[in-house]
Amino acid sequence: MLIALPHYFTVSRVSLNSSLTKRFSKKSKSRDRAASTIRANLMTRSDDFEVGRLVGSYGFMNITSYSTMQAGRDADFSSEDVERLRVQDVGEGSVKIRLYEGRVAQGPFKGTRVMFKVYPGQRTGGIEADMMAANELNTHSFLQSNPMDVCPNIQILLGGFETTTGEQWLAFRNDGKYSAADYAKVKSEGISKDQALGEQKFWNPYEQELKIKRRRIFVIKLLRGTLSGLAYMHNRDRLHQSLGPASVVLNTTAEREAVYLIPQLRDLAFSVDISYGSLNNGGGAVSDGLWRRASAAGAFTPMEKRAFGIADDIYEAGLLFAYLAFVPFCEAGLTDGLSLQRLFESTFQLDLYAAREYCLADDRLLEAVKFLDIGNGAGWELLQAMLNQDHRKRPIAEAVLNHKFMTGDLL
Numbered sequence: 001m002l003i004a005l006p007h008y009f010t011v012s013r014v015s016l017n018s019s020l021t022k023r024f025s026k027k028s029k030s031r032d033r034a035a036s037t038i039r040a041n042l043m044t045r046s047d048d049f050e051v052g053r054l055v056g057s058y059g060f061m062n063i064t065s066y067s068t069m070q071a072g073r074d075a076d077f078s079s080e081d082v083e084r085l086r087v088q089d090v091g092e093g094s095v096k097i098r099l100y101e102g103r104v105a106q107g108p109f110k111g112t113r114v115m116f117k118v119y120p121g122q123r124t125g126g127i128e129a130d131m132m133a134a135n136e137l138n139t140h141s142f143l144q145s146n147p148m149d150v151c152p153n154i155q156i157l158l159g160g161f162e163t164t165t166g167e168q169w170l171a172f173r174n175d176g177k178y179s180a181a182d183y184a185k186v187k188s189e190g191i192s193k194d195q196a197l198g199e200q201k202f203w204n205p206y207e208q209e210l211k212i213k214r215r216r217i218f219v220i221k222l223l224r225g226t227l228s229g230l231a232y233m234h235n236r237d238r239l240h241q242s243l244g245p246a247s248v249v250l251n252t253t254a255e256r257e258a259v260y261l262i263p264q265l266r267d268l269a270f271s272v273d274i275s276y277g278s279l280n281n282g283g284g285a286v287s288d289g290l291w292r293r294a295s296a297a298g299a300f301t302p303m304e305k306r307a308f309g310i311a312d313d314i315y316e317a318g319l320l321f322a323y324l325a326f327v328p329f330c331e332a333g334l335t336d337g338l339s340l341q342r343l344f345e346s347t348f349q350l351d352l353y354a355a356r357e358y359c360l361a362d363d364r365l366l367e368a369v370k371f372l373d374i375g376n377g378a379g380w381e382l383l384q385a386m387l388n389q390d391h392r393k394r395p396i397a398e399a400v401l402n403h404k405f406m407t408g409d410l411l
Contacts, residue, residue, distance in 0.1 A: 042141075042157065042158065042159040042160070043104065043107065043109075043158055043159030043160075043171065044159055044160065044161055045161060046161045046163075046169070047105065047106070048104060048105060048106060048107060048159060048161075049102055049103070049104060049105055049114065049116075049159075049161075049171055050102055050103050050104075050105045051100050051101075051102045051116060052100060052101040052102050052103070053100065053101055054098065054099070054100055055099040055100060055101055055115070055177060056098075056099050057096050057097060057098045057099065058096070058097055058099075058246060059095065059096050059097070095119065095120065095126075095128055095129045095132060096120065097117055097118065097119060098116075098117075098118040099115060099116065099117060099118070100115070100116040100118065101113070101114075101115060101116075101174065101177070102114045102115070102116050102171065104158065104171075109158065112158070112173060113173070113174035114158055114171045114172060114173060114174050115171075115172050115173075115174040115177065116169050116170065116171055116172075117136075117169075117170045117172065118167055118168070118169050118170075119132060119133040119167065119168040119169075119170070120166075120167060121163075121165050121166025121167045121168075122166050123165075123166060129168070130166075130168065131285060131286065132269035132270070132286075133168035133170065133269070134168075135268070135269055135270070135271060135286050136170060136267075136268045136269040136271070137157070137160065137168075137170060139238060139268040139271040140154075140155075140156075140157035140268060141157070142236070142238070143232075143233065143236060143238065144156065144157060151228070151229055151232040152262055152264075153225045153226070153228045153229030153232065153262065153263060153264055153265060154229045154232065154233070154264055154265045154266075155172045155173070155175070155249060155264045155265065155266045156172060156173040156175070157170060157171070157172055157173075158171045158172065158173055159171050172266070175249065175251050175262065175264060176249045176250050176251035176252070176262075176264070177249070178249070178250050178253050179245060179246045179247070179248060179249055179250065180222060180226075180245040180246070180248040180250060180263070180320070180323075180324065181244075181245035181246045182250075182253065183222070183250055183253045183328065184245060184323065184324060184327040184328045185327075185332075186253060187215065187327075187328035187329075188327055188328060188330055188331060188332040188333075188334070189332045191329075191330065191331045191332070192331045192332040192333075195331060211255075212329075212367060213411065214255040214256065214258065215255055215328060215329065216371055216374075216411055217255070217258050217408065217411055218255040218258040218261065219324050219325070219328060219371075220405075220406060220408050220411070221258050221261050221263075221408075222248070222250070222261065222263050222324060223320075223321060223324060223406065224401060224406055224408075225248075225261065225262060225263030225264070226243075226248050226263050226265065226317065226320065227317060227397050227400050227401050227406070228397075228401065229263070229264065229265040230243070230265065230313060230317060230397045231396075231397035231398050231401065233265070233271070234310050234313070234396065234397055237273060237274050237275040237278075238268075238271050238272070238273060238274070239271060239272040239274055239290075239309045239310065239312070239313050240265060240267075240268065240270075240271060240313050240316070241270040241271060241272055241290065241309075241312070241313065241316075242267050242268075242269065242270045242271075242316075243265075243313060243316040243317055243320060244316065244319070244320060244323075244337065245320060245323055245324070245337060246267070247265060247266055247267040248263050248264070248265060248266070248320070249263070249264045249265075249266050250262075250263055250264075251264075270286055271286075272286060272287040272290055272309060273287075274305075274306045274309050274310070276302050276306070279302035279305055279306060280302055290308075290309060290312065291305060293308075293312075294308040294309070297391060299391075307391075307392070308391055310396060310397075311391035311392070311394045312391065313397075314386055314394045314395065314396070314397065314400070315386065315387060315391070315394065317386060317397070317400070318383060318386030318387040318394075319337065319340075319341055319387070321382070321383055321386060322337075322340050322341075322344065322383060322387075323336075323337045323340060325368055325371055325372055325379060325383070326340055326365065326368040329367040329368040329371060330364060330365060330367070330368060331364060334364055334365075335365075343355060343358075344387065349389075350384075350387050350388070350389050352380050352383050352384040352387065353380060353384070356369060356372070356377075356380055374405065374410045374411070375404055375405060375410040378403070378404050378405035378410060379405050381403075381405070382400065382403045382405045382406070386400065
């Protein structure tokens with residue numbers, strides 16, 4: 001039975017197709033037809049939906065590839081500048097997204113729970129907000145164009161609309177409102193509470209052992225779902241380009257329910273088309289930064305640029321792997337994604353085995369180290385491969401999924 005959501009309201013609107021879809025960058029005719037077909041099946045009127053409470057807001061994380069700079073006698077950079085430039089640029093985007101709960105109000109999907117992602121209009125968010133909304137809609141439309149081949153690890157777009165104030169409302173099926181970041185935060189806070197209780201919490205030593213095993217199983221399944229979604233995108237010539245803990249949605253955070261866990265990728269506003277047709281046409285504004293970095297890394301031909309883009313996504317997935325290998329296994333506030341990234345990139349220059357020795361010396365990081373040590377260091381081996389300085393040596397998503405650490409056979 002559907003639980004009614006409180007305080008619904010109606011949004012004044014114009015059709016989604018009226019202006020937003022006109023802002024799409026031009027693709028090949030076959031891709032246009034596929035996207036047009038699925039857009040025709042989307043719900044595009046505000047009357048189709050009821051909007052509930054505000055869930056929260058956030059800015060997109062924009063992550064760029066690791067790159068090194070050679071300091072020579074004639075360089076104009078100090079050693080501090082070189083170290084600063086060697087680290088990835090990570091920052092929250094200027095476009096703030098609002099999230100609302102809701103449901104479908106009429107039609108064959110009546111009662112279906114949805115999560116609205118609201119992009120600000122041009123007056124508030126500028127042209128960047130419109131570009132991001134259009135790109136996200138276009139990417140989901142393309143990925144959902146074959147109803148017989150829909151990936152369970154990517155959020156499902158049901159429709160959307162544009163308001164009279166220019167806001168873009170995208171409606172996604174609500175299969176879970178908690179992110180991987182929420183999961184990690186809750187578990188790290190739980191560790192802090194357990195430590196405060198001391199021996200009173202686990203009078204049975206096997207209880208703690210079972211809890212750690214469940215956590216390992218849950219994290220690996222979370223990573224497998226994420227990489228499965230990423231592999232699906234790459235096999236269909238799409239990059240994610242904004243992969244992080246907040247961009248993975250979970251249908252459960254209960255580790256006892258790991259068997260039912262279905263992680264889903266969201267936040268496809270920075271997704272890039274890496275089909276050869278798009279690469280030959282130069283891509284669009286969303287991909288300009290990516291291709292500048294590709295050129296700086298020596299990737300010039302369409303094939304080289306495509307490989308660079310895939311490797312860039314794998315690097316982001318590696319940072320997510322590191323985050324989930326550490327944060328849920330450590331006390332609250334001890335570390336976070338950015339701290340781990342700086343530790344690996346700047347302090348140890350992506351030498352993960354040296355980083356392991358450092359982490360091993362800190363008892364508070366012991367469970368994370370032991371997790372990655374499974375299978376004679378299989379976790380460190382995989383993490384080192386995904387964060388390889390040379391983008392040409394990073395594995396593709398399918399290879400990551402087939403790695404012995406990811407299969408779960410070692411647990």
